Amino acid sequence: MSSHGEEIEEEEQISRTEKGIGSRTEKGTGKNCHGGIETVICTSPSIVCLTQKLIAEMIGTYFVVFSGCGVVVVNVLYGGTVTFPGVCVTWGLIVMVMIYSTGHISGAHFNPAVTFTFAIFRRFPWYQVPLYIGAQLAGSLLGSLTLRLMFKVTPQAYFGTTPADSAVRALVAEIIISFLLMFVISGVSTDSRAVGELAGIAVGMTIMLNVFVAG
Template sequence: MTSHGEGIEDEQISRIENGIATDCHGGIETVICTSPSIICLMQKLIAELIGTYFIMFSGCGVVVVNVLYGGTVTFPGICLTWGLIVMVMIYSVGHISGAHFNPAVTISFAVFRRFPWSQVPSYICAQLAGSLLASLTLKIMFKITPEAYFGTIPTDSNVRALVSEIIISFLLMFVISGVATDNRAKIDFIVKSTPINVDY
């Protein structure tokens, strides 16, 4: 026998899977978006594009600056930049799009029935567009030659590098899924797009 709360949760999950939404942002009415779902989806895609753009622009940009200008930023500075820009973008647009910023996160949410599969291709396209625009911006801003390659090259075999990436990606998805999709987690605004009420 299920409780009333569990019944409501099952109904909400069913509506998410079918792409049905009764409102745009968890009951918050805004001037731009009131009820049409297509407008809400467009706002989410723009938020994903902007968030991904600034994450890639800042994260990759700090690597570019570090390589071009003699390691002035240092490795801890690069790590700090990536962490801070992700946090800033989650707080900035997380209430609109859910702050995925990564196709792996979008797919994971869909697998765990917290995101409609019908919106997955749109989200992935917005994320790819944001990252490509950020890369293009950096290419225009800095004099980047083929010799000045900023990517990471495996120091061992490609198979070991691939296995390492799979393990690290699994860890990332494991943490995000545990924190953002579990109803007992405190930060459920990332998935449910509900506002945080702060009493001053």
């Protein structure tokens, strides 16, 4: 009688152990999500699957383009009502807001250069790079399409940017501000000594400064 009870208790303990291992694996790595496939949305709230990351990346990029380019459109169509400082602040704010909104889901890259940099420094898996870039392109195209539908754009209207000086100087300026941006992003995102909660502010303010200096 005692032996049979011990066997039942041992089986229950093994069952609990197996469930605990499965739970830890799922929460810790996410690799067991739906049989090891990360391309579907997981039901567990503790797991962020690849599809969720791509959706967050697309939405974040959409609003960065919608707000950043949208403020330029408004400034051009309505006679400079926003002003150049307003354009700079808008770019910095929208990047900061989207980092805090989606950073915990997708990492808030919003830029193929950021995705490539993280992959090069082994902070991001290479197999996800083309997927992230695809999500970023989709978000930016949808943002541009939304602006196209919202505002009356005539053939004479041009909302792009052209170098104010020579192409060489513009290229040098672009290299400098791109290096500054990647330097800040790498510093606040890859070093464990950095204050992670301030990453959004640091990156957003860097974008604003870059637009002020060379935008």
